[in-house]
Amino acid sequence: MPLHDRRPGAPAVTAEQRAHGLRRLELWRGGILFSAGKPATGVDPLERWMATGVTEEELITLLGEPAESLAERLPAPEWLKVIAEAWRQHTSDGDGDDGYSDGDDGGDDVRGHVHAATHGPGRDHGHRPGLGPAELALPLLRWARGELRRRVPGLPADHPLLLPPLETISSMVSRVLVLELNVARVTGDLAGDTPEERFATFMATVRTPERALEILSEYPVLARELVASLRHWIDVRQEFAERFLADLPRLRAVFGGSWRGLGDVTDIGFGAGDTHNGGRSVALFTLSDRTKLVYKPRSVAVERHFNDLLARLNDRGLRHPLRTVEVLARPGYGWVEHVASGTCADEAEADRFFWRQGAHLAVFHAICGADLHLQNLIAAGEHPVFVDLEATFLGRSRAVADPVLRIAGAVPDVLNDSVLGIGLLPERIIEVDDSGWRDAEISGLAGGGGQLSPSVLPTYAGQGTDEMRLVRERMPIAGADNRASVGGTSVDPLRYRRSLAEGFESAYGLIEREREELLAEDGPIAAFAGDAVRHVPRPTSVYSRILAESMHPDVLRDSLDWEYVLEAGLADGHRGVEGRIELLTSEQRQLARLDVPTYHTTPSATDLCDADGVVVRDFLATSGMAAVRAKIRRMGPVDLRRQKWCIDASLTGLTFGTRTRTAPRPRELPDRPLDIRLALRAATALADELLDTAVHGTDDQPPHWLSLNVVGERYWRAGPAGISLYDGVSGIALFLAHLGSMTGDQRYREVAERIAQSLADSLTSPDRGRHVRFSLSIGGFGELGGAVYTLTHLAALWDTPELLDAATALVPELAGRFAGDRELDVVQGTAGAALALAALHRTRPDERTADALRLAAATLAKAATEVTGGAAWRTAVDPDRPLLGMSHGASGFALALARAAELTGEDHHYRLCEEALRFERHGLDTGRGNWPDLRSIVPRGSFMDAWCHGAAGIGLVRAALLGVEGLADAHELLAEDLRIAAGTVRGDLLRDGVHTGLGNDSLCHGDLGLVAALLAAGPALGETDDLGPRVARLVADRVLAGDVRPGVPMGVTTPGLMTGSAGIGYGLLRVAAPDRVPDVLTLAAPGADGGRDGRRHGGRR
Secondary structure, eight states: OOHHHHSTTOOOOOHHHHHHHHHHHHHHHTTOSOGGGSOOTTOOTTHHHHHTTOOHHHHHHHHHOOHHHHHHHSOOOHHHHHHHHHHHHSBSSSOOTTSBOOOSTTTOOHHHHHHHHHHOTTOOOSSOOOOGGGGGGHHHHHHHHHHHHHHSTTOOTTOGGGOOOHHHHHHHHHHHHHHHHHHHHHTTOOOOSSHHHHHHHHHHHHTSHHHHHHHHHHOHHHHHHHHHHHHHHHHHHHHHHHHHHHHHHHHHHHHOOOOOSGGGEEEEEEEEEEEETTTEEEEEEEETTSOEEEEESSOOHHHHHHHHHHHHHHHTTOSSOOOOOOEEEETTEEEEEOOOOBOBSSHHHHHHHHHHHHHHHHHHHHTTOOOOBGGGEEEETTEEEEOOOOSOSOOEEOOOOOHHHHHTTTHHHHHHTSGGGSSOSOOEEEEEETTEEEEEEOBTTTOOSSOEEEEEEEEEESTTSTTOEEEEEEEEOOOOSOSOEETTEEOOGGGGHHHHHHHHHHHHHHHHHTHHHHTSTTSTTGGGTTOOEEEOSSOHHHHHHHHHHTTOGGGSSOHHHHHHHHHHHHTTSSTTOTTHHHHHHHHHHHHHTTOOOOEEEOTTOOOEEETTEEEETTOEEEOHHHHHHHHHHHOSHHHHHHHHHHHHHHHGGGGTTOOSOOOOOOBOOOSSOOOHHHHHHHHHHHHHHHHHHOBOOSTTSOOBOEEEEEETTTEEEEEEOOSOTTTSHHHHHHHHHHHHHHHOOHHHHHHHHHHHHHHHHHHHOHHHHHHHHHTSOOSTTSSHHHHHHHHHHHHHHHTOHHHHHHHHHTHHHHHHHSTTOSOOSTTTSHHHHHHHHHHHHHHSOOHHHHHHHHHHHHHHHHHOEEETTEEEOOBTTBTTSOOOSSSSSHHHHHHHHHHHHHHHOOTHHHHHHHHHHHHHHHHOBTTTTBOBOOOTTSOTTOBOBSSSSBHHHHHHHHHHHTTOGGGGGGHHHHHHHHHHHHHHHHHHHEETTEEOOOSSOOTTTSHHHHHHHHHHHHHHHTOOOOHHHHHHHHHHHHHHTTOOOOSSGGGOOOOOTTTSHHHHHHHHHHHHOTTTSOOGGGTOOSSTTTTHHHHHTOOOO
């Protein structure tokens, strides 16, 4: 019995019963039922119940009430009567050899129908076909078929509408059967000599009516839900039959057939997509003349009006017309032409396909479309055809207060409102846990089968044996017909980038030119005003996971346990959303019907509705129609530029596993080195571009940027720049601040000041920042460590003690994260945090900072691993092997330990530093004059010459450590490594007297990273070399000529410090004025030389 039925008339319970109820409640809250029932930290799964009037004492009473009391005070539920009737009618009254009758109703046999449908008619294999796990519910399947035939007279026993929902029923009963199978195996109740024979014995017992009823009696919630599911099955098919018969004249007129009745339906498959609103789903069916149609149990008015919009655009001169799809719209449902997939005949057709993809992208951008993933697109020759248009005219949700989003300003809204939010362009789903990184590409443009799901999903191992068990594995993603092909071979979308862009620009321009006509009161946009469109308040995968976990045997014995699992799965959603309790109630109600919750509104409304009516009034801040009209009004050069950037940035996601290095273009080096005037001109050009492309939110928010970010060392993803030093606003502010100081241009300083103040406020605020800080990386190039480093430098540059106060306030947060740190390295982990703390401590000596630095060094010492040649560290980047180099390797750790030893006086860390240096010397390839890139994601034997991996970064560390008193014994090793590294860097910058370089100018893995290594090597070795400054002059000349070369794939512009424009500008300033611009690549402290003089004279404070 569900909670709402139990509450009225709940009896008093004894003290013993109350204690039992209290224990159950405590087990709930402890998550003892199973993993999906464990509440998230700080989340009470009972919150919604309590908000709707259920008291804790009432719940304890209901949990403690014995089953006998329930049976006495409540009438038998209807589902129990159905089970009794099914077992009475379909057992022991026929000649079935398993105790079941062969069925009444004219020889209606479930097994025979399934066998004929799957193996073809007229075949006798000499054995009765099985139904797998669904055997448990065989009487219910027969009852359901009989009920449907009673409601739809004249259906023959072999009509496809009568095929039982074996997949659905099997998924519901499998976990219970697997548990019972294992119990029988452990207790020795299974006859047979092999695991297969024992499994067959178990299934034979399940086929008996007595054992099946016994299992359902032990799991009454399962029994109830089986009946509910089959009632949906009956209702849905009856509804289809009635609608089909009523609409036959219209169907014949629109789609051109001569069908007469249900007898013309020769095949039908429901379940094309999730089930909603009482088990309803899209159905694909075939008619007697082989015509295929699609039945949609929802309004298809939006499809009809989309056809009208495409027709209008086609008439106005689209170079390649966009295909429309025949639609018959009926009240609340409709019939749609089935579009068959097909290949392109040649390259010309493929070009036109991608041109049309670009044109469609512009259309969906204009009408605020979304959810156009691989399952919602069909490649029909040279025509892309979209088959689910529910998610259009999306209104803007109300903002939820979140410090992270506040730091990002308006960028999240800009991204959601861009072509990136449509789902058509590439965007990988990326997940990470202790087993590593996982991803899947599911976009309409590039997604496809043959991938594994990024999440682990429940499946079964040992199937067909008595050792069958539930496991969680990555499962294959089903293929789709979305990818273009030529001659049957799928093509690479990157080859057609130009066609995609041309189609987008062409359709975008047409919409812009025709906007007045499109937006007219009687125009094609206004026609959508009353159409039902979908709103997705959270990913449907969340709902699917909850439904799957609700079939766990532990929660199928008592409905209260089952309902609690639904509550626990939903409880952490919609935080801060107005109408949250109402929305959770609706979600729970739909899940309890075994539906994936679905919500809708209309383009002209802001209310959120489900099938039962309005859920939350004024849920949306802006209606879909208002959003579309505003967007079309905004369409113009500025928006077009942004959308083109988004397209290019998304396509970089298809370069997974490839290097960002582009082919170098040899060029003669300038005769002169970079001078300060040229450096400032080039840096100013870069800074002005940054200001021009900034995204501005409210007046109290600093500007932010769209950025192309690297995720997990392997994926490229467009998104907010974030706050990190590596590619976020911390690095941008550092560049703008130094440029403003050197030029006196207050525009740059003002932007940097606003960023710095936002960092300080957002990260140090006790009420707003606590949960945010815990989710941020601590490394020196990451978020927290990067903020400490940036605030320290800007405080010193501007003589602003308040920023130092903010940096110091973050020290306890950093220190508290060291013990659980898995990253460890310079970029994201403890080593980088130590370098940021060292910069802060040199600037403002403080015992708390010194203590944190000691703790960081101790953490690194504890994490060190003894390896051949010395000591090293395994990091989250590659847990299986220690790496070489600066960003994630031994050099970065050595630098952090040395600086910690200098400032704390703990000289024993120097010895570990030397061990790290020896490990890297052991890894040196003397023939190449370089250190290999040992990451598992690159081919074995790979080499890079960059700050992050290889000679340049290693050379920078060696230069920084030369002259450190505590490393006097390693001086010779340091100098020799530095000479080797500098020689390799020179060779990569200049070959045969001509500049070649790395193909990009970034600090991380481009030419300016190599220049920085030479800039450091000369003074450290007492040598002079103008190669670096001459290369820097060449970079500055290129910048002023409009040729900016970031360190990301395909040359996409990105703003950040280590891969983008801010870093190119900073690198030029550093070369031209090393006495004023500190070495950010080694996270040097503020000052003329990053504190080198302090090191040489002890530097301990």
